[in-house]
Amino acid sequence: MKPTGDRLPRARLVTLLPLALLATGCGSKQSSLAPESPSAHSIATIWWIMLAGSGLGLAVIVGILVAAWFKRDAPGRDRPGTITVLALGIVTPILVLVALFAYSDIFLIRGTSPPVASAASRELTVRVIGHQFWWEVRYPGTTAITANEIHIPVRTHVVMLVHTDDVIHSFWVPQLNRKIDMEPEQVNRVELYADKVGRYRGQCSEFCGLQHAHMGFYVFADPPATFRHWLAREQQPASGAPPPLFMDKCSSCHAIRGTPASANVGPDLTHVGGRTSLAALTIPNTPVRLREWLRETQHVKPGSLMPDLNLTDAQVRQLTRYLEGLK
Numbered sequence: 001m002k003p004t005g006d007r008l009p010r011a012r013l014v015t016l017l018p019l020a021l022l023a024t025g026c027g028s029k030q031s032s033l034a035p036e037s038p039s040a041h042s043i044a045t046i047w048w049i050m051l052a053g054s055g056l057g058l059a060v061i062v063g064i065l066v067a068a069w070f071k072r073d074a075p076g077r078d079r080p081g082t083i084t085v086l087a088l089g090i091v092t093p094i095l096v097l098v099a100l101f102a103y104s105d106i107f108l109i110r111g112t113s114p115p116v117a118s119a120a121s122r123e124l125t126v127r128v129i130g131h132q133f134w135w136e137v138r139y140p141g142t143t144a145i146t147a148n149e150i151h152i153p154v155r156t157h158v159v160m161l162v163h164t165d166d167v168i169h170s171f172w173v174p175q176l177n178r179k180i181d182m183e184p185e186q187v188n189r190v191e192l193y194a195d196k197v198g199r200y201r202g203q204c205s206e207f208c209g210l211q212h213a214h215m216g217f218y219v220f221a222d223p224p225a226t227f228r229h230w231l232a233r234e235q236q237p238a239s240g241a242p243p244p245l246f247m248d249k250c251s252s253c254h255a256i257r258g259t260p261a262s263a264n265v266g267p268d269l270t271h272v273g274g275r276t277s278l279a280a281l282t283i284p285n286t287p288v289r290l291r292e293w294l295r296e297t298q299h300v301k302p303g304s305l306m307p308d309l310n311l312t313d314a315q316v317r318q319l320t321r322y323l324e325g326l327k
């Protein structure tokens with residue numbers, strides 16, 4: 001006999017598991033079933049209709065199978081005719097699938113693409129470039145360059161122009177619209193529109209290497225005045241020159257606008273202190289975690305293209321102070 005002490009936690013685990021799944025699935029909100037834009041609502045609607053349609057189809061098939069099982073020994077029953085088999089087995093599935101395809105593709109999914117011709121009339125265009133393993137964000141017509149945190153005005157049609165600088169990535173904000181591939185030679189487009197002010201999590205959705213899972217980003221839908229203020233600040237160059245330590249260790253990859261540091265290998269750090277996260281959402285942007293990132297880069301994000309820099313504790317503190325001051 002097993003000790004009861006072994007059974008109790010297991011029983012508790014069984015009752016807690018659905019709650020835990022609920023907490024991770026719904027709490028994180030990175031879900032296309034928690035839509036916050038008209039396009040995302042269409043996508044969620046398709047999902048529910050497909051679920052209902054396929055559930056109904058499965059129920060009918062299981063019902064017929066069960067009925068056939070119970071009647072298997074009934075004497076004197078005719079076998080179903082060829083017409084019945086063709087109608088139920090071929091014509092019905094074709095009709096159902098064509099109807100679902102037409103409904104989802106023609107009526108709903110096409111509506112999630114921004115029309116090419118009217119791009120100029122849209123209120124904002126944002127360019128996002130995929131890198132292993134982070135997102136470069138530019139606002140055409142301005143000097144603003146940032147990384148991993150995209151700001152857009154709320155209730156505004158924003159056209160995202162996306163491509164990649166290396167391998168194929170996929171840009172996806174499940175609560176706002178469908179995913180779109182980021183390809184090397186072609187600029188793809190998708191619209192972002194947020195019904196409500198808030199922070200929406202996005203994720204790379206095409207396997208792109210060791211840190212694919214840690215290639216996240218945020219979309220902040222701001223009130224229009226907050227957005228304009230943010231964009232104006234992002235366009236400002238940094239005030240003051242970087243310390244010689246930054247020029248020595250960091251400037252071959254990172255830019256600080258308004259200073260001699262102008263490389264474009266890693267994220268633009270001009271206003272890095274104003275971001276909420278680091279390393280494409282791998283860690284929150286706090287002095288403690290930034291020190292950890294500078295000290296043990298390959299421990300925090302193994303496979304990231306930022307090398308371990310072998311900095312001393314004093315150097316880590318100096319760089320952290322400087323970078324956190326770049327608001």
Ligand code: CUA
Nearest residue numbers: 169204208212
């Ligand atoms: Cu980038 Cu997966």
